[in-house]
Every structure is written in C-alpha cells, then in structure tokens.
Amino acid sequence: MFPKNAWYVACTPDEIAEKPLGRKICNESIVFYRGHEGRVAAVEDFCPHRGAPLSLGFVQDGKLVCGYHGLVMECDGKTASMPNQRVQGFPSIRSFPVEERYGFIWVWPGDPAKADPALIHHLEWAExxxxxxxxxxxxxxxxxxxxxxxxxxxxxxxxxxxxxxxxxxxxxxxxxxxxxxxxxxxxxxxxxxxxxxxxxxxxxxxxxxxxxxxxxxxxxxxxxxxxxxxxxxxxxxxxxxxxxxxxxxxxxxxxxxxxxxxxxxxxxxxxxxxxxxxxxxxxxxxxxxxxxxxxxxxxxxxxxxxxxxxxxxxxxxxxxxxxxxxxxxxxxxxxxxxxxxxxxxxxxxxxxx
Missing domain, CATH: 3.90.380.10 (Naphthalene 1,2-dioxygenase Alpha Subunit; Chain A, domain 1)
Incomplete structure (x- = not known):
C-alpha cells in the first residue's frame, strides 16, 4: 500500500516538547520522545510487560518510563530496568531510525539498515x-x-x-x-x-x-x-x-x-x-x-x-x-x-x- 523504506514526516518538535507522542505511521504504532541529550528517539508504542502504550508514560533521565508499571525503556528498544524486577530476559521492542531536520522529525518505518539520512531531500527554504x-x-x-x-x-x-x-x-x-x-x-x-x-x-x-x-x-x-x-x-x-x-x-x-x-x-x-x-x-x-x-x-x-x-x-x-x-x-x-x-x-x- 505504501513504501516503507523511506523517510516520512512523523511530527514537529513542539509535539514532543512536553511528553511522549504516540502516532501510527504506515500501520506501525510508534512513540516519539526526546531521549539522551535531547536527541529524538522512536520505539514501538508497546510495553513488553503487559502491552500498554508507552506513549502514556513519561521521560526520565533520557529513558522512557511506562506509565502502567514503571518499566524503563532505552532508546534502542531494550528494557533498562523495572521496579523490583530482573529484566535481563525481557524481549526487546523495535526501534526506528529518526532524524530531526528542517523543523520536522522524520521516521523510517522500513529496514533500519537502509535508513540513510542523505535520502531526506534538501529543503532550501527551511535553512x-x-x-x-x-x-x-x-x-x-x-x-x-x-x-x-x-x-x-x-x-x-x-x-x-x-x-x-x-x-x-x-x-x-x-x-x-x-x-x-x-x-x-x-x-x-x-x-x-x-x-x-x-x-x-x-x-x-x-x-x-x-x-x-x-x-x-x-x-x-x-x-x-x-x-x-x-x-x-x-x-x-x-x-x-x-x-x-x-x-x-x-x-x-x-x-x-x-x-x-x-x-x-x-x-x-x-x-x-x-x-x-x-x-x-x-x-x-x-x-x-x-x-x-x-x-x-x-x-x-x-x-x-x-x-x-x-x-x-x-x-x-x-x-x-x-x-x-x-x-x-x-x-x-x-x-x-x-x-x-x-x-x-x-x-x-x-x-x-
């Protein structure tokens, strides 16, 4: 129905200024937020614990915290910690390539290995x-x-x-x-x-x-x-x-x-x-x-x-x-x-x- 190995505009910076944003892109449920050092991150909007939307959580110290039971997620989709739990065996969730450029946040919903930022076409008017x-x-x-x-x-x-x-x-x-x-x-x-x-x-x-x-x-x-x-x-x-x-x-x-x-x-x-x-x-x-x-x-x-x-x-x-x-x-x-x-x-x- 649509190409997936491509860069799409996912949101604007103001949409993730205060809290994570859950948005479906090309039938993929994704949560966007600012992780470590303010860099944009994007992972599946799905907590590996009970399937709650991670977009209902919050960001703390550059990590995404599930608003249901406090599971803490890294930007690469791996679980960092969870209160009173050992998380080494927790399954990872998918992370998505993202770029912040020209006043927009772009996401690549396809094969991460093919996500070349140079493929985002130049926008002279934005610079x-x-x-x-x-x-x-x-x-x-x-x-x-x-x-x-x-x-x-x-x-x-x-x-x-x-x-x-x-x-x-x-x-x-x-x-x-x-x-x-x-x-x-x-x-x-x-x-x-x-x-x-x-x-x-x-x-x-x-x-x-x-x-x-x-x-x-x-x-x-x-x-x-x-x-x-x-x-x-x-x-x-x-x-x-x-x-x-x-x-x-x-x-x-x-x-x-x-x-x-x-x-x-x-x-x-x-x-x-x-x-x-x-x-x-x-x-x-x-x-x-x-x-x-x-x-x-x-x-x-x-x-x-x-x-x-x-x-x-x-x-x-x-x-x-x-x-x-x-x-x-x-x-x-x-x-x-x-x-x-x-x-x-x-x-x-x-x-x-």
Missing part, C-alpha cells in the same frame, strides 16, 4: 533566512494517494476553493506533465488574469497593487514516497511571470508532506514558505491562517471520496489529461512498492534455503 514558513497538521481519513492526486491536479481549485484561490482560468490553461527519474512535475501558467482573493492579499502583503492583471503559475513537484512541493505565485502582467524580479511578484512554495497513518488515513503536514518579507511575523501568521482554511476545504471532499471508493471498489475511475500528474506519481509509488516486495521475497527465500 535560508530569506525565507519564512508557517504551517500546520491535519488528520484526514483518506488513502494517501488520493491526496497526492489532489495536489498534482490543481483543476479542483476552481470548484473546491472558489472563494480563495480558484478561478475559471485554471480550467482553461493547459497542463504540462513530465517525469524526471522518480519525480513528477506538472505545470500550469495563466497570463493576464486577475488574481483571486488569496493572491490579492499576498500582493498587498508584498506592497504591490492587487487590482491589475497578473501572470500566475503553478508548478507541482512530486517526490516519493509522498511529498509534494508546489511553486505558486503571481506577478504583475508583463514583468516576466515566473521569472519576474522580486519587486514585481508574490511567490511561495506550498509544502505538502503526506504521511500514511493506515491504508485509509493520513497525517497531512501542510504549510507555505515565502521569500518576501520573511521578517514580518504577522504576515506569516496571516498567510498560515488563510492557507489552513484553504486546505481545510479539501478535507470533506477527500474523506467522502474515500467512502465512495470503499463502497464501490469495482468501479473503474476515468483517467483524463488533467490526471496525468497523479497517474505518473502512482506509477512511481507502485514501482517502489514492487521493488520492496521483491527484495523482501528474496530475503525470505534465502533464509529458507
């Missing part, structure tokens, strides 16, 4: 002081691939987001889709249009007139396992569009990290990074709130879509030219899953021989 970022988290009851479809085809903006970023010109502009290795890029450019409400506000936020024609762009980039970064923006018409100088445009990167919880639910880490007026915290919060409302408009549609697909599994869905980005992204996901499955089968065969 460059010329950029500002604001975002949030939604839990959505849908297959993660439905969200990938949604983000790789922005035609729905005209209808789902009519009051914020939608406009009829989105329907009318041709879509270009290309595959670059394991990445999929879809792009749409609209010249000489009037900016919709969200982008009028962004123009004003950058000190630009909002009542003149603009050139608008949307460039969606899918990277496996399920990350979509979208370059979006508007520039005063005739100033170069996507290539316009900063003083003539308002542009951003829509950040979408889609982490499967189960086969039919996701943790959706959303946000927007911008490279104009990064020091303006009030503008960052205004954009974050506005963006959050836009993303919330997708929730009901995706969850109802998921219910329909579960109710009618025999139905074949149409694949149109506007769906090419999602279709190509799914093909890449399928290839990765198939390769993982083949690798697992080979290991099993070798073990049996």
């Amino acid at each position: 460059n002081p010329e950029w500002a970022y604001g975002g949030g988290l939604y839990h959505i009851a849908c297959d993660y691939r439905l969200m990938v479809d949604n983000l790789m085809d922005l035609t729905h903006e005209t209808y789902v987001h009519a009051s914020s970023i939608g406009q009829k010109e989105i329907d009318e502009a041709p879509v270009n889709t290309r595959v670059d290795g394991e990445k999929v890029i879809t792009s749409r450019f609209m010249d000489g249009v009037m900016a919709p409400p969200f982008w009028r506000a962004a123009l004003r936020g950058n000190g630009l007139a909002d009542d003149v024609p603009v050139d608008r762009w949307q460039i969606c980039r899918f990277t496996p396992p399920s990350h979509v970064l979208i370059e979006v923006g508007v520039a005063h018409a005739g100033k170069g569009g996507y290539e316009a100088s900063p003083e003539h445009k308002a542009s951003s990167i829509v950040v979408d990290f889609i982490t499967p919880e189960t086969d039919t639910s996701i943790w959706y880490f959303w946000g927007m990074a911008r490279n104009f007026k990064p020091e303006d915290q009030e503008l960052t919060e205004t954009i974050r709130v506005g963006q959050g409302k836009i993303f919330a408009e997708d929730l009901e549609m995706l969850e109802q879509q998921q219910r329909n697909l579960l109710a009618y599994p025999e139905r074949n869905l149409l694949k149109l030219n506007i769906d090419a980005g999602g279709v190509q992204s799914r093909r890449i996901i399928d290839r990765i899953i198939a390769a993982e499955s083949e690798s697992d089968s080979t290991l099993i065969a070798r073990s049996a021989s």
